[in-house]
Amino acid sequence: MTMVHITSSSDSGVADGAASPRSALRRGARGVLAGVCGLALACTGAVAVAPAASAQTGSVSDNGFTHPDFYAPPSELPGGDPGQLIRSEPMGLAFDGLPGFWQGDAQRVMYTSIGARGGEVPVTGTYIRSSKPAPGGDRPLAVVAPGTQGAGDQCAPSRNFETGLNVATSPPSISPGYEAIAAWTLVDRGFDVLVTDYEGLGTPGQHTYVNSDAQAHAVLDGARGAIAASDGRLSPESPVVVTGYSQGGGAAAAAAEAAPDYAPDLNLKGVNASAAPLDLRATLKQVDGNLIAGVIGYAINSFLATDPSLQTVLDEELNDAGKRLLADTANQCIGDSILTYPLRSTSDFSKSGESLDQIIERRPELSELLDSQKLGEKAPQVPVRLQGNLNDDVIPYEPIKNGAASWCAGGTAVEFVTDGLPPIVPRSAINHLAPYLTNANAVNDYLVGRVLDQPAPQNCAV
Template identity: 40%
Template sequence: MAIPRWGQGAALVLGVCLAVVTVGTAPAASAESAPAAPANSTPTDFYAVPTPLPAGAPGDVLKSESYPPALAVPDQVGPWPSGAQRIMYRSTDAYGQAVAVTGTYFDASVPWSGGGPRPLVVLAPGTQGQGDQCAPSKLFAEVVHYTPPLDFSVEYETIQAYALLSRGMDVVVTDYEGLGTPGVHSYGDRRAEGYAVLDAARAVTRLPGSRIGGDSPIGLWGYSQGGGAAASAAELQDSYAPELNIRGTYAGGVPADLRAEAVTLDGGLGTGFLGYAVNAIYAGYPETRGEIDGVTSPYGREVLDDIATQCVTETIARYGLHRSSEWTRDGRSIAELIDALPNVRAVVDEQRIGRLTPRSPVLIAQGRNDDLVPYAQARTLADDWCRLGATVEFSIQEIPPIAPGLAVGHVLPAGTVLPYALNWMTDRFAGVPAPSTCNV
C-alpha cells in the first residue's frame, strides 16, 4: 500500500464561511467567450476526452468554454471575477504519456498595479476528493454541491483564488489528472501533479485571445496537496518547462515526505485520504497491483472502491478517525507495509520532494503544530533546497496545538500566512530581491 502526502479536507470550513459572506449571484460571461452553462450545471460533455488525443505538445488547449462563477464579489465597477473559462489541456502523466487535464482560468477584472505586465498565478488546489464531481472546475460553478446523504462540497480554494484576483493577478486552477476527466485522480503523484501545474500555465498562454503571453510573469501557489504540487512544479520546471517565466513559488503545508505522512495521517481525520493515494498508485503503477491486492482485505477493497467516488467531506465523515490497519489482511498499517512491499516502497520513495533545485525563489510556510503535515519534513525540504542552492524563505506559523488530529493545526496556518504570501508574491512580480532564511 501507499500513502498520500497531504490532506486539507477540514479547510472546507473556510469555504462555508466564504459562501455565507459573499454574493451568490452569477455575472454574465465575457463577450469573447462561448455561451455559458447555468451556474448549477455539471457539464459532463465538456469532460469527455477526445480519443485519441490530437497530436500536440504539453500545454496545448484541447477545448474551452466560459461559465459564470457561482460566487462573485461586488465591486464599484461590477462583480469580480466577471467570468471564468473551463479549459481542457494536454499534460503528461508520471510515465511520460500524454493525458488530458481540466482546469479553470479567471481573468482579473481589477487593474494590475504591481508594475510590468499583468502576471498569472497557477493555483494548485488542496485535497478535493477522488470523485469526478469534486473537480474545482465544476465546484466553482456551484455555491454548494450536495447529493444525499453525505456528498457535500464547497470550493474552499475560492478564498485563495479571489485573494489573488483582488491584486489584479490572473489565476488558473488545475483539476489535476483524473479529477473530472476519465481515470483515477493522481492523488499524491509528484510528477503528474507538478506537470499538471506547469501545463496549466502553458495552456493559458495558448488560449485564443489570452492576455497572458509566453513571456508573462508566472507564480506558482498552493497549500497542502496544492503545496506539494506547487513545490513539485517548482523543482521540475528546469527540466520540463524551462521556457516559463516563473518568478516565485508559494508552497504552504507541503507534504514532502510520504513516510512521515504515513504515521501522521493514520487515525486522524485524514485516514480516508490514504485511500485516495492507494487508488492512485494502484492505477498509475501496475507493478504495485499484486502487492496491494495481496495485503488488502475484502473490506479494505470495499473501502478503496467507495473512496474512489467521494469528495473530501464524505471521506472524512465515513473514514476519519479510523485506522488503515482496518483495511489490511493482517492488521498492519500502511506505514508498516511500505517497507514490506518492494514495488510500493520504490514508488513512495520516488515521490519525495527536495532532490531537484527550483530555479526561482520559494516561500515555504509551515505550522509548527500542523497535525496533518509534519513540521519536521517541511523543515527538511527547506534545508534540502538550500543545500542545492535555491533561494528559500521558511516561514513558521506559530499556532498552539488545538484539538490535535482534527486538522485545526493544518487549516489555520493557511489563513494566517495568506496576507504575507500575497505580499511576497507581489514582490516577486515587482522584481524585489527575495528574502532567504537559508543561512539563518
C-alpha cells in the same frame, strides 16, 4: 449567481465503510465539515440554491454522477508539445454578481499534459481574467495548485467554483469550493489565475493524487493552457508564479523542481509551497487515524492506477474493509471521506492488523515507490516560499524543514516560514486548515514581490 448546487443523479448510495466510528466522532466530523463549507461560503457571499439542470447537462457516468459534456475529451488529442488548449467555454463564478467579488471573468479550459504514465492526457481547469490593475507592468499569471478536493470527478474545482458548494443527494456527495478563496484574493491583486483540476479530476481516469510528476506537469501545463486561452492578453514572456497548500503545496514544490527541464519556456518568477507533503511516507503515517484518514485511499488508488502491478500487494495485505475503503474513496470528495472514514486507523484495513507504515516497512516495493515521490532534494532555480506548520496534524513539519535546508544548500533563495499555531484539537486537521487562512495575505505579498522583481526574501542562514 449560484451558490450551492444540489443535484440528484442516481439512486445508489455511498457506503459508510467497515466498522462505523462512534456516533460522537461522526458528529465531530460533521461539525468540522460544516465549518469548512461555511467558511468557503462566508468568504464569498450569501447562499442561493439552484436546481441541478441549471449547471449540469451530460451523461451519467459509472459512479452515478452527471458529468457535463465539456469534460469528455475528444477522441484524438492534439499531440505535440504539452500545454495545448483543447477547448474553452465561458463559466460563471459563485457570487460574481456581488459587489467586491470576482473582479474579472472566467473560462473553463481543457488542455494537454503529460500524465502519470508518461502519455498525453487531457486536464481541465479554471482560467480567471482579472479586471483589476496589474501589479507592475505586464499582467502576471498565478497558477493555483489546489489542496485536496477528493478523487471523484464531481470534486473538480472547475465544477465547484461555479456553485461555491457542490452537493449531490444520490449518490450523496459534498464538495466545498474552498480554493476560490486563494483564487479570488489573487484576482483582487491583479493576477490572472489558472486553477488546475489535475489529471483525472473531472476528466476520465483515476485522479493522480499526490503523484509528484503528474501534478507538476498539470500545474506547468496549466500556465501554458492559460496563455493559449488568453487571446493575446498573456504571452510566454508574462510573469508566472505558482502557489499551493497541502496537496497543492506538494504540487507547487514539484513544479518548482521540474520547471527548468519541463517548462523552460515559462517566465517562472517564484513559487509558494505551503504545508507541502514532501515525504509521502511520513505524511501517510501522520494522517493515519486523523479526521481525514480517508485520503489514504486516494493515494493508494492513485498509485494503483499508475502501476497496476501493485494490485498483487494489495490483495495480499488488505482485508475486506480495506478493499471497501479503496472502492468507496475512488469516487468520494473530501467531505464524503470525512463523513465515512473519520479517525480511522489503517490497521483496521489490513489482514495482519498492522498499520500501513508497518506494511511499507516490510514491503520494499512500497517503500521504493514512496521514496521515488520524495521532494525537497532537487533545488529549484527560482525563489521559493516554503511554509511548515509546527503543530500540523496532517503534514509533518520536519520534512519541510529538511527540504528547505536541502534547497538552500543547492542555491535556491528560500524563505522558510514556520507557523507556530499551538495544538487545538488533535487529529481534527484544524492545525492544518487554519494556517491556510491566516497566512493568505503573506503568501500573496510574496507572490507580488516576485512579479515586481523585488529582492527575494531568504533566511537560508537561519
